[in-house]
Amino acid sequence: xxxxxxxxxxxxxxxxxxxxxxxxxxxxxxxxxxxxxxxxxxxxxxxxxxxxxxxxxxxxxxxxxxxxxxxxxxxxxxxxxxxxxxxxxxxxxxxxxxxxxxxxxxxxxxxxxxxxxxxxxxxxxxxxxxxxxxxxxxxxxxxxxxxxxxxxxxxxxxxxxxxxxxxxxxxxxxxxxxxxxxxxxxxxxxxxxxxxxxxxxxxxxxxxxxxxxxxxxxxxxxxxxxxxxxxxxxxxxxxxxxxxxx
Amino acid sequence: xxxxxxxxxxxxxxxxxxxxxxxxxxxxxxxxxxxxxxxxxxxxxxxxxxxxxxxxxxxxxxxxxxxxxxxxxxxxxxxxxxxxxxxxxxxxxxxxxxxxxxxxxxxxxxxxxxxxxxxxxxxxxxxxxxxxxxxxxxxxxxxxxxxxxxxxxxxxxxxxxxxxxxxxxxxxxxxxxxxxxxxxxxxxxxxxxxxxxxxxxxxxxxxxxxxxxxxxxxxxxxxxxxxxxxxxxxxxxxxxxxxxxx
DNA sequence: AAGTGGTCTAGACCACACC
DNA sequence: GTGTGGTCTAGACCACTTC
Numbered sequence: 001x002x003x004x005x006x007x008x009x010x011x012x013x014x015x016x017x018x019x020x021x022x023x024x025x026x027x028x029x030x031x032x033x034x035x036x037x038x039x040x041x042x043x044x045x046x047x048x049x050x051x052x053x054x055x056x057x058x059x060x061x062x063x064x065x066x067x068x069x070x071x072x073x074x075x076x077x078x079x080x081x082x083x084x085x086x087x088x089x090x091x092x093x094x095x096x097x098x099x100x101x102x103x104x105x106x107x108x109x110x111x112x113x114x115x116x117x118x119x120x121x122x123x124x125x126x127x128x129x130x131x132x133x134x135x136x137x138x139x140x141x142x143x144x145x146x147x148x149x150x151x152x153x154x155x156x157x158x159x160x161x162x163x164x165x166x167x168x169x170x171x172x173x174x175x176x177x178x179x180x181x182x183x184x185x186x187x188x189x190x191x192x193x194x195x196x197x198x199x200x201x202x203x204x205x206x207x208x209x210x211x212x213x214x215x216x217x218x219x220x221x222x223x224x225x226x227x228x229x230x231x232x233x234x235x236x237x238x239x240x241x242x243x244x245x246x
Numbered sequence: 247x248x249x250x251x252x253x254x255x256x257x258x259x260x261x262x263x264x265x266x267x268x269x270x271x272x273x274x275x276x277x278x279x280x281x282x283x284x285x286x287x288x289x290x291x292x293x294x295x296x297x298x299x300x301x302x303x304x305x306x307x308x309x310x311x312x313x314x315x316x317x318x319x320x321x322x323x324x325x326x327x328x329x330x331x332x333x334x335x336x337x338x339x340x341x342x343x344x345x346x347x348x349x350x351x352x353x354x355x356x357x358x359x360x361x362x363x364x365x366x367x368x369x370x371x372x373x374x375x376x377x378x379x380x381x382x383x384x385x386x387x388x389x390x391x392x393x394x395x396x397x398x399x400x401x402x403x404x405x406x407x408x409x410x411x412x413x414x415x416x417x418x419x420x421x422x423x424x425x426x427x428x429x430x431x432x433x434x435x436x437x438x439x440x441x442x443x444x445x446x447x448x449x450x451x452x453x454x455x456x457x458x459x460x461x462x463x464x465x466x467x468x469x470x471x472x473x474x475x476x477x478x479x480x481x482x483x484x485x486x487x488x489x490x491x492x
Numbered sequence: 493a494a495g496t497g498g499t500c501t502a503g504a505c506c507a508c509a510c511c
Numbered sequence: 512g513t514g515t516g517g518t519c520t521a522g523a524c525c526a527c528t529t530c
Binding site (some may be wrong): 033034036040072086087088089090091092093094095096097098101179182183186187188189190191192193194195196197198212213214215216217220222224236238239240241242243244245246 | 276279280282286318332333334335336337338339340341342343344347425428429432433434435436437438439440441442443444458459460461462463466468470482484485486487488489490491492
């Protein structure tokens with residue numbers, strides 16, 4: 001049996017069947033981009049050629065390059081080939097767990113308080129955001145979520161009873177609306193907006209801070225097909241950071 | 247030639263080779279979860295069985311289920327099988343382009359102004375965040391980015407000259423630091439934090455707003471291996487929203 | 493020990509974009 | 512038309528986890 005080396009310098013028996021893993025290839029391509037062997041805008045060899053160079057199947061190269069393209073490092077087009085992105089876009093994935101888990105993962109004790117529950121017509125901006133008829137009454141739920149007894153998030157939520165009819169009969173003082181909806185009102189699409197806002201007098205009092213303090217705001221709206229499900233505005237206590245890695 | 251129907255009710259010629267696409271399978275599984283055929287926590291059939299049901303190769307089922315697991319809808323473990331996530335985590339992908347493109351995509355004209363460029367020792371919190379020696383001098387760059395002549399973002403950036411040595415000789419009044427670094431100082435890992443802060447007097451003046459206004463803050467730190475590259479704090483003008491979909 | 497997902501292979505055809 | 516990535520297949524072996 002003769003021995004050979006693949007492009008990464010690994011010894012491979014010539015009779016060996018299994019080549020490099022797609023992670024190996026991904027990492028090597030990433031390295032070449034970082035070391036500027038392939039510069040922004042450069043055209044990479046096609047998949048077949050890379051498969052030959054790496055000594056693996058084309059599907060393996062495809063998996064590796066697809067991964068890098070998903071990460072924003074490569075731009076792939078049929079016929080045009082694969083290029084290093086001219087401006088590699090940082091893509092960060094925000095995982096947004098239910099509030100209880102978010103707080104418990106901080107090592108804090110979770111508690112919530114229902115502040116209000118009414119069925120009423122939402123203000124026009126809320127109805128418009130949900131693409132709902134203006135006159136449609138919705139369930140309006142307001143709650144405060146605590147971490148170790150301190151107010152952590154103020155939740156202001158509108159629930160469309162057509163998208164989540166069973167919500168009408170749920171006791172949201174026992175099970176919070178956030179958690180109930182995640183498990184019982186699946187959505188097919190949603191929008192998310194992150195911003196900053198000065199605390200109103202009411203928000204300041206609830207979050208035990210001063211009026212005007214900068215609050216981190218998360219607004220989420222979800223639909224099931226074309227039917228609105230829910231729209232929520234979360235106001236976090238001052239100093240809160242949403243962290244992730246790149 | 248006889249005809250049969252696959253599980254989705256499509257007619258398939260019995261001699262036909264090609265089954266459903268992984269997207270078809272993904273969508274059908276997603277539909278069953280939304281319609282609560284499979285409920286949170288439920289165990290799904292294994293890949294081989296699903297491949298038989300769908301009339302496709304196991305690899306195709308794998309691709310579909312892997313996609314749903316990446317999206318947070320399924321939890322997959324070897325030997326234990328595939329389950330519907332008990333608390334489907336919303337995962338949102340934030341694409342963070344360079345500031346010029348972000349502004350141009352709003353349909354606005356981009357311009358930037360260099361406010362300052364010095365080589366000095368960073369304050370302790372910056373050095374700590376970067377895991378850099380406290381005494382190490384860094385390049386400190388401050389700039390304002392305009393959209394249609396209005397201040398849009400205030401950028402306060404520290405550049406570690408060990409991670410990006412060539413930055414010392416770049417004219418950041420011609421090419422902004424954000425763009426230059428993206429193309430010339432690749433990183434292997436980074437952290438991102440989103441928060442809210444009240445505008446300082448200086449920030450208010452630069453962004454042409456009032457002191458105390460709530461500003462949306464993005465802080466990004468990147469390293470190349472263990473070497474710090476850069477740390478930037480972006481303060482957006484009041485009202486800015488970072489949007490994405492779920 | 494056994495069952496599950498994870499991955500790789502070799503080959504094939506397809507879809508799209510550019511010519 | 513032609514070249515590229517996109518996907519599917521059938522089979523195989525592996526890695527991990529639970530039994």
